[in-house]
Amino acid sequence: MNAQIKTLVLVAVVAAICVAATFMKRSDVYLLSLYCVYLMATMGLNLTVGYAGQMSLGQAAFLGIGAYHAAILLKFGWPFFLVLPVAAVACFVLGLALGFPALRVQHHYLAFATLGFNVLVYLMMRNEETITGGTFGISGIPRPTIFGFDLGGHLAYFYFTLASLVVLGLLLWWLLRSPWGRAFAALRDNPIRAESLGVNITAYTLFAFAIGAACAGIAGVYYASLVEFIEPGPFHFSTSLTMLLAVIVGGSGKFFGPVVGTVIIVLLPELLRSSSAPWLKFMQTWYLAVFGVAVVLLMLWLPGGLLSIPDRFKRKGAAK
Amino acid sequence: MTAHPSFLEVKDVCKHYGAIRAVDGVSLSVRPGEIVGVIGPNGSGKTTLFNSILGQIRPSAGRVEFCGEDITGMSPLELSRRGVGRTFQTLQVFGQLSVRDNLIVAAQEFKGTLAGRLFASPDAGLGHHADEMIELFRLKHVAHLHAGSLSYGQQKLIDIAMAFMPAPRLVLLDEPCAGVNPSLVDQLRDLLVELNKTQGGSFVVIEHNMDFIMKLCPHVICMVEGKVLAEGTPKEVQGNREVLEAYLGN
Numbered sequence: 001m002n003a004q005i006k007t008l009v010l011v012a013v014v015a016a017i018c019v020a021a022t023f024m025k026r027s028d029v030y031l032l033s034l035y036c037v038y039l040m041a042t043m044g045l046n047l048t049v050g051y052a053g054q055m056s057l058g059q060a061a062f063l064g065i066g067a068y069h070a071a072i073l074l075k076f077g078w079p080f081f082l083v084l085p086v087a088a089v090a091c092f093v094l095g096l097a098l099g100f101p102a103l104r105v106q107h108h109y110l111a112f113a114t115l116g117f118n119v120l121v122y123l124m125m126r127n128e129e130t131i132t133g134g135t136f137g138i139s140g141i142p143r144p145t146i147f148g149f150d151l152g153g154h155l156a157y158f159y160f161t162l163a164s165l166v167v168l169g170l171l172l173w174w175l176l177r178s179p180w181g182r183a184f185a186a187l188r189d190n191p192i193r194a195e196s197l198g199v200n201i202t203a204y205t206l207f208a209f210a211i212g213a214a215c216a217g218i219a220g221v222y223y224a225s226l227v228e229f230i231e232p233g234p235f236h237f238s239t240s241l242t243m244l245l246a247v248i249v250g251g252s253g254k255f256f257g258p259v260v261g262t263v264i265i266v267l268l269p270e271l272l273r274s275s276s277a278p279w280l281k282f283m284q285t286w287y288l289a290v291f292g293v294a295v296v297l298l299m300l301w302l303p304g305g306l307l308s309i310p311d312r313f314k315r316k317g318a319a320k
Numbered sequence: 321m322t323a324h325p326s327f328l329e330v331k332d333v334c335k336h337y338g339a340i341r342a343v344d345g346v347s348l349s350v351r352p353g354e355i356v357g358v359i360g361p362n363g364s365g366k367t368t369l370f371n372s373i374l375g376q377i378r379p380s381a382g383r384v385e386f387c388g389e390d391i392t393g394m395s396p397l398e399l400s401r402r403g404v405g406r407t408f409q410t411l412q413v414f415g416q417l418s419v420r421d422n423l424i425v426a427a428q429e430f431k432g433t434l435a436g437r438l439f440a441s442p443d444a445g446l447g448h449h450a451d452e453m454i455e456l457f458r459l460k461h462v463a464h465l466h467a468g469s470l471s472y473g474q475q476k477l478i479d480i481a482m483a484f485m486p487a488p489r490l491v492l493l494d495e496p497c498a499g500v501n502p503s504l505v506d507q508l509r510d511l512l513v514e515l516n517k518t519q520g521g522s523f524v525v526i527e528h529n530m531d532f533i534m535k536l537c538p539h540v541i542c543m544v545e546g547k548v549l550a551e552g553t554p555k556e557v558q559g560n561r562e563v564l565e566a567y568l569g570n
Contacts, residue, residue, distance in 0.1 A: 178440060179428045179438075179440050179444040180437060182421055182425045183428070183437075185414060185425075189413075189417065192376075192412070194425075195400075196408075197400060197405075197426045197486070198397060198430055198486065199429050253416070
């Protein structure tokens with residue numbers, strides 16, 4: 001498929017989702033909005049892990065930092081479009097700081113360093129009650145009004161989130177197509193060689209973390225306005241693991257990998273759980289077990305993720 | 321740039337690992353445009369010497385100068401910005417990037433600033449130059465394939481082509497012929513001679529293939545047990561009795 005056809009297919013899919021959403025139940029539209037929010041965070045994680053090859057188990061912490069920024073500042077009456085850059089910059093700066101361990105350690109050591117960061121942030125959210133509300137959380141987070149349009153309705157907010165996701169996706173696409181994208185890939189494939197060719201691996205490592213974190217921070221702002229009530233639970237490190245799973249299941253280092261992977265981790269469990277077809281009845285109680293087995297089988301059969309299926313068939317074709 | 325009589329000057333460089341003297345007081349000088357060969361048995365300290373010059377490891381003693389500047393212990397990044405390139409003993413390509421992207425990334429960081437490259441065209445304005453190198457190294461038929469999916473010999477050619485993409489002033493090549501079939505060895509030698517003429521850089525080449533090194537390098541150094549045993553023209557080194565005993569055999 002050439003680039004023009006791919007773009008047309010993509011536009012058609014987005015348009016179809018927009019139309020389909022008007023016929024959906026409120027809970028399904030909410031789920032789609034949640035998908036868009038998580039996709040913003042997993043696309044950022046894909047840049048850090050998939051493109052730049054830096055292990056991160058701290059993405060949920062940035063989602064939480066963005067969400068708490070939004071919850072606190074929106075309740076103070078700050079406009080949404082001011083909260084958004086403030087949260088993004090805060091996460092960008094913290095992401096830069098989290099990138100420093102990556103300059104010294106890699107792989108599972110780095111995974112534990114970032115996981116430690118997530119645990120630290122989670123504990124702060126839970127224990128710093130005066131700021132975060134502790135386990136009681138913060139409720140009554142308003143949804144924005146943009147140019148006079150009230151986005152309080154579930155459908156309006158979904159369209160707003162989807163449009164923002166498309167903008168973020170285009171920005172990331174542009175970034176990864178620039179020489180930076182190639183430098184990230186060089187850093188992932190062979191940092192020693194990259195450095196000998198003038199690639200500033202320190203700068204690119206830090207930016208990979210910072211940009212990935214900023215994406216999660218932006219996602220957090222949309223998340224807070226979507227759920228209208230936040231508490232520390234959704235920002236536990238298990239969410240970071242789930243987001244990493246989305247990147248790997250979809251196809252790490254492939255632009256549309258998280259798009260597919262986030263369907264698997266956000267939409268699929270809900271679809272299995274809420275399925276009403278008689279032959280799927282058992283799913284209502286067994287959906288987590290089925291989901292777990294499916295993920296194990298997928299990783300065994302397709303370690304490159306779902307988007308590596310075409311490559312696999314191409315290789316088989318070439319071998320014949 | 322002012323031309324220095326000695327382009328690269330290595331003075332009494334030592335690298336010790338405890339009691340082991342991997343490199344023991346080695347001195348050598350390379351003139352602009354010169355191709356110098358370094359030979360010696362395995363474990364004689366050739367690669368350690370390279371790594372000491374190129375900032376991969378910090379020498380225990382001694383000094384390395386490039387164009388009159390002290391570059392001892394400088395990081396590979398700083399050295400690459402001064403026009404010093406290298407290849408490694410083992411294959412070092414970016415396996416998941418295409419051949420063309422491997423060549424572009426090898427030179428893109430020398431164009432503009434970090435922020436400027438964010439707004440540069442996807443090929444960083446290096447597409448044409450990359451295509452020329454692909455043509456020169458006869459890699460056109462595989463230019464759009466992932467480098468990691470190619471044969472060892474093809475990856476070796478990419479590896480070397482990458483080192484020359486930014487037109488470095490000095491290139492240190494560590495066993496460019498290792499694992500390469502004999503027909504490719506001749507092609508590689510011709511390429512290096514051509515690049516030496518067109519780009520005008522100086523090369524230091526570590527190699528075990530005597531035919532390759534003797535035909536390519538007008539000046540050869542033989543290292544044994546971390547020290548320079550002999551140096552001179554290929555004929556002089558080949559005829560040196562100590563070199564024959566320690567490395568080449570009778």
